[in-house]
Amino acid sequence: MRSAGATRAKRMDTAEPMAGEKKSRKASKEIRKQQLIEATIDSLAKRGYAETTLANVADGAKLSRGIVNFHFESKENLLIATLQFMADEYAQHWSTALEKAGPSAAERMWALVAADFDRRMTTKRKLAAWCAFWGEAKSRPTYQALCGARDLNYQRTFEDLCAEMRIEGGYAYDAESAALAICSSMEGLWLRLMMSDGLTREAAHKAAIECIIGFFPKHIGREGPIKT
């Protein structure tokens, strides 16, 4: 194990220049928390939920054993904070993509799908961490709530887009079913990206695009949203 001095030196290298007096302390605390969350994601990806121990996390962060309980009070709190972080990051990511997209429903849906298969989101590491939480969500209300909140806005946004295109295109199905099928498909593709080594991010993205083309053939083509 590394000495405390080395660790601290490293932190000071990477941390901000410490302008204010109170700020530097607070920043340090947040940075340390984030460091532990990243180490938790690493361990979840490497060892899975059941085999992730506080010792693993601490070792991964190159810190001592008691550190997690000092910053998070308990293992459960650490895991909740980790899931919270991933959920926030995910929401932030697709929200930003939506803002940057064009005004039409087709453009917005295309952007949402692209965001879901963005290289930054589909790391094996993050997919595995998501999946670890999914596996435990059934029996843990807190995880279920956080995983569910991930969807709630996303799915509603998706439903609105589906409804808009449905009316424009005169499609026969109902918007809820379409949104459900498409969102589920993307989640299932995430699952497979994580599980099998044979599937690439690009192939998964392509499959998702075929899926939305199936639902909105007048609005979306293989090359992108269809301009009218």
Add this chain to the structure above:
Amino acid sequence: MRSAGATRAKRMDTAEPMAGEKKSRKASKEIRKQQLIEATIDSLAKRGYAETTLANVADGAKLSRGIVNFHFESKENLLIATLQFMADEYAQHWSTALEKAGPSAAERMWALVAADFDRRMTTKRKLAAWCAFWGEAKSRPTYQALCGARDLNYQRTFEDLCAEMRIEGGYAYDAESAALAICSSMEGLWLRLMMSDGLTREAAHKAAIECIIGFFPKHIGREGPIKT
């Protein structure tokens, strides 16, 4: 805890009539193993993977603490046997559905999708158990292999059906992407069935049907495969 006598009496009620002398012993062993596997699925569904202990399983089966190690040697063996059992059952289920289906690709696909949302397969109990294993599959090669084997034949069958209809209908996409999108969608729907209380089996099945209609509009309609 119940007495051993009561348990055994119950087993003899439900077990086969015990014809041969050697056979009855062997049967008893298999029955006891199955009983423990069922208790494991119960515990996975109720408590999740991480919190499932051998004591839970034994209590659930109304048997004593050491029983699992006697029949399965280790906790790991029990879990592998449980996953194996679920995988076999699943494969058996869709294979049977496929055999019973009509000869056309559309009929066969309709039957496969219906099988996936059959009441017997989409119990919260079983979905939760599947999901518990998915969550650990990333870091456990044995689980990964068993979960993957689940797909291998299924997906290949699906790809063949997609390819057949694609040629008949002159659809523009490639069969692999279509099969991937549809299979993933169904897996994602399973995930959601397990997670959220708001989604019903029927709604999930409907969404899956809309998905395949999108891919094969000339072959499949909302009421079933389209006869030509």
Add this chain to the structure above:
DNA sequence: GTATTTTGAATGATCATTCAGCAAGCATCT
């Protein structure tokens, strides 16, 4: 009778949590 199955207490390993003590940052005083 012997062989098989089951029990449940004992064992030892793993792990989360605690906490007394150490180190570093920071302000105040000389």
Add this chain to the structure above:
DNA sequence: AGATGCTTGCTGAATGATCATTCAAAATAC
């Protein structure tokens, strides 16, 4: 500037709880 004391952050050994596994003895089947 250097010394002093206070606060915050961190360490790692100790603690106690949980749990898989073992096994001697008991129960049951044959």
